[in-house]
Amino acid sequence: MAYDVFISYSTDDKRIAEIVCVQLESRGISCWMATRDILPGTEWGESIINAIANCRLLLLIFSSTADTSKQVLREVEQATRNDKIIIPFRIENHEPTKSMRFFLSATQWLDAFTHSLEPHIERLVTIIQSLKNKLDGSDLQKQKPLDNVSIILHEPQQLNDSTTDAELVNLGIQICREVSKELQQNVDDEEVGKTISKSESRPGDVVKVIDILCNRIARRLIKAWGERHNCEIMLTGEDLPSMKDPSFQPKIVCCLDSLDGTQHWLRGRNLYGTALSFFRKDQDVVSSYKLRASVVMDANGRIFFADEDSGKAFECGKSTPLQVTSDYSVALLDEAHVCTVARRPNQYRVLAMHLVNGSPFQGLYTFGGNPILAALALGKYDAVFQADASFTGDIQPLWDWLPGGHIAYRANCHIFQLDGSDFDVLGTAENCINNGECNCPYVAALNYELGLAIVEWLKNTQISI
Known part of the structure; x- marks a missing residue:
């Protein structure tokens, strides 16, 4: 019989392994555990080998005792030989020995030793369900x-x-x-x-x-x-x-x-x-009703969007709008703050909101529609966040919205084309207006050092294609 998950664990971690098994199976993920599924009179080693061969992935309940368990190491080695996906579920802040690290060097670890076990199991369920979809041939990346x-x-x-x-x-x-x-x-x-x-x-x-x-x-x-x-x-x-x-x-x-x-x-x-x-x-x-907004999700699973007709920003599932105006788009600043973009005459205004107490922060005028960057205001400083938040840096406001989609920066700043082209330093609105190539959404003006970092990322991305 084929199983979704082979659970590998040491005897000392049996209780946690059983908890994980129950949670996975309650979500429709079939599991195999040696102490439960090896029938009396059946040869132990053969049962382990067959179970690993017939599973989709191996879930390693990793701890200091599992790390030194020869049986666990043999199971991990067998899974490696069978080209099985291995998910180390680390329930203890313990570094693996060289023997274990040999088999898990290219594996993404899932730390589960902080806070309670439940949220880590929830995350594990999500990962396994995603892997099941891929192994079923229904991976959404492959669809046109x-x-x-x-x-x-x-x-x-x-x-x-x-x-x-x-x-x-x-x-x-x-x-x-x-x-x-x-x-x-x-x-x-x-x-x-x-x-x-x-x-x-x-x-x-x-x-x-x-x-x-x-x-x-x-x-x-x-x-x-x-x-x-x-x-x-x-x-x-x-x-x-x-x-x-x-x-x-x-x-x-x-x-x-x-x-x-x-x-x-x-x-x-x-x-x-x-x-x-x-x-x-x-x-x-x-x-x-109409929508012209991006929709963002924070680290706690809250979804935020902007409603064009009402001019309000909402959290999904709640009818009461946020205390910041937004009729264009929303962007996530960090786990505690969400930023919205609201249209004003001839300009767009970015507003940051603290999600804990609902208090809005001072806004920043900017332009909307750029698919790579968003200028976000928070507290006493301003920062530019790349789409995946991998690049951040301080900038000095204020952006200006000019006719024809052109933008100018009031500080000594470079403008970069998204293909990596570097335009001249701009200091006045006139310079920007006269430069016909500076047109949204393919242009972003930002701090010079940050710009270089983003351009480098873009160049590397294009080269790798």
Whole structure:
């Protein structure tokens, strides 16, 4: 019989292994444990070898006793020989011996020795379910980008408030980390090949590739949100049933939540941010609300979005808006703060909000729509965050919004094209206006040192494709 997970553990860690096993199996992940599943009279070693061969992955309950257990080491070695995925679930802050490290040197460790065990098990469940999808051949990365698709929400059910968002938290973290990886791994992807090649690239190619990646990321979010809300979300090339508006062809699902606790709403936008109406399954009509926002998820699983019509920012699942105005987009600053972008006459204003006490911070004028960077204001300093938060640096406000989509910076600052081209130092609005090439969304003005770091990242990304 095939199993999803072979659980390897030392005798001293049996209780924790059993807890993990129960939690995994309660989520539909089948497990194999030697003390439970080896039948009386069966040869022990043969049973272990067969179980590892027939499992999808090996979960190592790692501790100091497991590290010195010869039986555990043999099981890890056997899994390596069978090319099995190994997940070390470290329940103790202990460094592995050289023997164990030999087999686990290229493995991503999952630390579970801080705080309570429950949130770490939730994260483990998410990882294993994701790996199951990949091993089943349903890995969403392999699917082609959507093309003029519609989205159908079937049988919406009441949101279960007792469930957690831990799986979505880790999905969001995983997505952030994998964006740059996908740029490198999808060399053979037909769509990416059409967009950018090794021999030649044009300004904005990186942006187009990211559009494609956002499409793939959306597929993951669609699946995750469907599981979270007990809703089945299907993608189809056909029109929505009874839909009279042929323009309602969303290519990306931004968010699925329950604003009033009873009705589920589907928010969509196309690849380039064009506002699309919401669809309510129960009324079978397109509502008048519209969305032009990115949707972000913080480390605690909270989802934030901006509603264009109301001019308010919302946290998913709550009908009360945040105390910051936002009718354009939202961006995540850190685990405790969310930033929103609100339109003003001839300019956009970024507002930061502390999620703990609900107090807004001083705003920063900036431009919207840049797919790589967001200028965010927090406390006494300003910082620029790259999309995956890997580059940060101080900047001096204030940005100006100028006619024609041009931007100027009031400090001694460089403007960089996203393909790595370095424009001249700009100090006045006139210089920027006269430079016809400085046009959004392919241009970002920022601190010089930070700019060099981001440009280097972009160059490396393009070279690796």
